[in-house]
Amino acid sequence: MRYAQHCPVALAAEVVAEPWTLLIIRELLHGSTSIADIAAGVPGVSTGLLTRRLRKLETAGLVVLRRREADLTEAGRELASVIEPLGRWGARWLPPPRHGDLDPALLLRDISRGIDRATLPAQPVAIHFRFSESRGPRWWWLVLSRELAAPTFHDPKLPQAMRIDCTLGALAGVWLGYTDWLDALRDRSIVISGPRTAVRQAIVWIGAGPYSATDAPTLSS
Template sequence: MPDYGDYCPVQMASEVVADRWTPLIVRELVLGNTRFNDIARAMPGISRSLLVQRLRHLEKKGVLETWPAAAGRGHEYHLTPAGKDLVNVIDSLGRWAIEWLFDDLRPHDVPPTTLMWWMRRRVNVEAFPPVRTVVEFRHTAPVAQTIWLVLDRGDVSVCHQHPGFEVDVTAIGTTADFADVFQGYRTWTEAVDEGRIEVLGPPRLTNALPRWFLWSPWAEVTRERAERAARDPEVAQG
């Protein structure tokens, strides 16, 4: 890691968290991903060796610590008090990008698998159905792909093959339309009403589905920014 010197607090902080990928790792820890594979799946493009390097760097700097895995083998990564103090930093970075780089954001470019892992980490456990529920997401474009989320007693599994349980709810749409909802460009209800997303299943489940997810932490600010840009195209330029 480069040495920026110890004569300025911003320089010192940059040495800890400003290298490429490091803020995204902190983002994943802030949002509740604690296992190595889960962090890797939510960050397409980073090599496993580089992820190991960055995690070790953050542990050395006191931003995170490792705990024995609560279940199974291996260990988990958890933020220390110093790491938790970065929550507002990560939030501010996201808000800054939405405000000033809005026209450069490409929410539709997210791969289907990555989007489903993002949705997994943003489930609303308190709103879960009381019994195991399988939600089938049929991505129709740009690549046809079906991914299942299994909600079961406070846990969520992402399956790329049929989980072997009966599907309770099916959502059909493009990856771009699912991403728009997750990021906050439109609500789930709007996407369904506009015909962008089709939902199949018992009404009690299809009506409840939007409450099972908390969506992006920046969904509200994204929606407000998109509305301003729609009213005044010049706003989209920041």
Template structure:
């Protein structure tokens, strides 16, 4: 644990655990459904494996999570933090709107999108969404999301399946859409977002994904 605040206040005691770097983001990932070490790493790509192991051990000792045969599971105490993490996300979306270029990450964006697929809205069978980020250079420019059998996989190399629909966008604009800063329709109108594919797929594609609760947070005028 980090240095204590040495105050009896419950806020101080809670923050002795929760304000360690990455701790709240680990909880965010677990609340979003990541329960394996490698999945947590994919949601926290800039966190070293050694530090992730250390933080998981701290959370286990503190009673917020437990290791259940290789799966990291929230305890009752961990689950009780759910509304707090969500409230922080809503507050951050509402009052800390600026995102810098260093905050943009296609891998993290696609990882978040893949776990919020509404499988009831996706056509039966396999659907492949190809993403092309027009402002990204090199291999990170192209990504694929393969949706089938109520599962979704993120691929950074062509999976070899026929593409159902292609989304072309700047990384910033698609990130802003995903965060709820602008709408899908706004992105189409300003030309930063283009969708290629059958008309019925282009029309229904936004409904294939459920946005995070913070995406609907009202922004200050």
């Protein structure tokens, strides 16, 4: 889209404000480089549209395309200073996600990317999630090691660090910062089973996301 204005905001919006473009840049900033991995983070976009958006970003000097991979340029990486405050603004001022917007694959993918692998045990373990309702499989695992943190709906046959029974909304609520972990545990919207250290490990490993709404205003503010 062309705004035909001299304003830098208008010029920038011509590049990054088209549907899906900001989410594609978000995936690149989170370390996705292959086209397949980017597509996994924005499953609503077709392959053709994803390719067109990446080519436009390349023309604008934000991305370098190599076969089936994409890398941000210096100009593209600088968009972190735009995307991250936008995410925090959305968490602070917009309502929590609707139930229909929650997808276990995307939620656990985001959680896995935020885990500090240095805090994980030396040997690989798994967290078993049992969602009382979800789109698709209700049983998921997070495979955790110092080399990898990734979700799967196939039993990885690893030692189980804990089991977490919850709804998608409850897990999204604590990770996005709309609900405190301890409150969710007290009201049993999240139930953690396992060794005595399981609750502490869950809070340390999963924690809260980068756009956590912990400072969100109350309805009366």
